[in-house]
Amino acid sequence: MVRAIVGANWGDEGKGKITDMLARESDIVIRFQGGSNAGHTIINNYGRFSLHLLPSGVFYDHITSIIGNGVALNIPYFIKELQALVDAGVPKPKVLVSDRAQILMPYHVLLDAYEEERLAGQSFGSTKSGIAPFYSDKYAKIGIQVSELFNEEVLEARVEKICTLKNVLLEHLYHKPLLVKEELMEELHSYRDAIAPYVCDVSAYLNQALRDGKNILLEGQLGTMKDPDHGIYPMVTSSSTLAAYGAVGAGIPPYEIKNITAVVKAYSSAVGGGAFVSEIFGDEAEELRRRGGDKGEYGATTGRPRRVGWFDCVASRYGCRLQGATEVVLTIVDALGYLDEIPICVGYEVDGEILHDFPASEKLNRAKPVWEVMPGWKQDIRGIKKFAEHPDNCRKYVERIEKERGDPITMVSNGPGRDEIIRRG
Numbered sequence: 001m002v003r004a005i006v007g008a009n010w011g012d013e014g015k016g017k018i019t020d021m022l023a024r025e026s027d028i029v030i031r032f033q034g035g036s037n038a039g040h041t042i043i044n045n046y047g048r049f050s051l052h053l054l055p056s057g058v059f060y061d062h063i064t065s066i067i068g069n070g071v072a073l074n075i076p077y078f079i080k081e082l083q084a085l086v087d088a089g090v091p092k093p094k095v096l097v098s099d100r101a102q103i104l105m106p107y108h109v110l111l112d113a114y115e116e117e118r119l120a121g122q123s124f125g126s127t128k129s130g131i132a133p134f135y136s137d138k139y140a141k142i143g144i145q146v147s148e149l150f151n152e153e154v155l156e157a158r159v160e161k162i163c164t165l166k167n168v169l170l171e172h173l174y175h176k177p178l179l180v181k182e183e184l185m186e187e188l189h190s191y192r193d194a195i196a197p198y199v200c201d202v203s204a205y206l207n208q209a210l211r212d213g214k215n216i217l218l219e220g221q222l223g224t225m226k227d228p229d230h231g232i233y234p235m236v237t238s239s240s241t242l243a244a245y246g247a248v249g250a251g252i253p254p255y256e257i258k259n260i261t262a263v264v265k266a267y268s269s270a271v272g273g274g275a276f277v278s279e280i281f282g283d284e285a286e287e288l289r290r291r292g293g294d295k296g297e298y299g300a301t302t303g304r305p306r307r308v309g310w311f312d313c314v315a316s317r318y319g320c321r322l323q324g325a326t327e328v329v330l331t332i333v334d335a336l337g338y339l340d341e342i343p344i345c346v347g348y349e350v351d352g353e354i355l356h357d358f359p360a361s362e363k364l365n366r367a368k369p370v371w372e373v374m375p376g377w378k379q380d381i382r383g384i385k386k387f388a389e390h391p392d393n394c395r396k397y398v399e400r401i402e403k404e405r406g407d408p409i410t411m412v413s414n415g416p417g418r419d420e421i422i423r424r425g
Helices: 015-025 075-087 106-122 131-139 146-150 152-174 181-198 202-211 243-250 282-291 313-323 392-405
Strands: 002-007 028-031 040-044 047-051 064-067 094-098 216-223 257-265 268-270 307-309 327-331 341-350 353-355 368-375 409-413 421-423
Touching (some): 002 243, 015 216, 028 243, 075 181, 106 152, 146 181, 216 243, 257 313, 313 341, 341 392, 392 409
Parallel strands (some): 002 216, 257 327
Antiparallel strands (some): 341 368, 409 421
16 A cells, blocks of 8 residues: 655645655655755654655664655765764664765855856745756756666766766856866765665555565655645756655556545745745744744754744635645644634735635745634644544634545644644544
8 A cells, every 4th residue: 555645835844754654664765856945854763853865764673765767866965964863873774875876066055156146136935955957957858767877888978978968067157167078087985985875766665565565655755735736836856846746756557546634734835936925934933943843843944944834725715626635634633722813814815806625836926825713722732642632722723624625634643743733533
């Protein structure tokens, strides 16, 4: 059986914790898209960890963790992150890397930074991790697959072509130092030696695992609003964040995905630019930011403050629909216990018209929130083990969100720890 865990909003919904929890019931956990530009925070018996490239199953010795072909593979980062786990006392996990994954190179990171510098005030708010240049090269067919590291002739021809194309940009657009073929080849040889123990024909491996009845978990990065097709374009990431892409990014048939768990925060948060209809500002935002997450609303990769806002029913309903959610997990409900009243955004006003369906970006930029205010519960709900034991107003808040979205909320998270989650039923 295959389950996908994905974000229904802007990312940072708490997917890492949910994946870590559901991994107990899994044999294989796969990262199927994205790169090291975003992180999943996990708190367990080993400590507090922010994973950026590794799947969230690496803390269990019964799990095979996989980097799928859809991932932007930064090999030095992968090796460093794996070693950091071991140094922290975590038993070294079993990790496989798809031979069809493509390699994120240092020049991708440089080109990302150079482009943000060139755009200045009109930049896209990139994390400067090289993601957009990487995926641009992948679809322009000038990327480097892991398998090509082991064929010197193919690799040398690829690098020569890359240098020719990139040096035109570096010299005439960015006015930066040029790439040197010999230096790139030396770097790629070091990557080959480092990654060799992990390389696998992942698609074939998963095919056999499915035949053997293994439980497989697909782990996505970011959320629906960052999808390049269906998100808030152009303030999006460069790979699909949807569960449907999980089949492509892992190398399995789409019909194998039986369950899709969409993770949603009890309020809204976002990193980077773009329309954010339910956003709040000033002291109100700073208080929510300080109380949110397990250590505040700050990026796990960048450390930069996240934009925050109240729960957005329009965006969340859309996000769950695009993901194809079969169930929803509502996270960080405990962060709202300080509020007398809690606004939720139940519609968008655009040019005098009230919308309940999430519009395309052009209209979204003119949208204003339509608020409904609910009473707060003014109570710390950490430690509560049953949903029925939550304060009345807390239960009503969850039920109101569930009604607006139409998808069943099967789990409610009321703390950052691995076991601080309540199954409803």
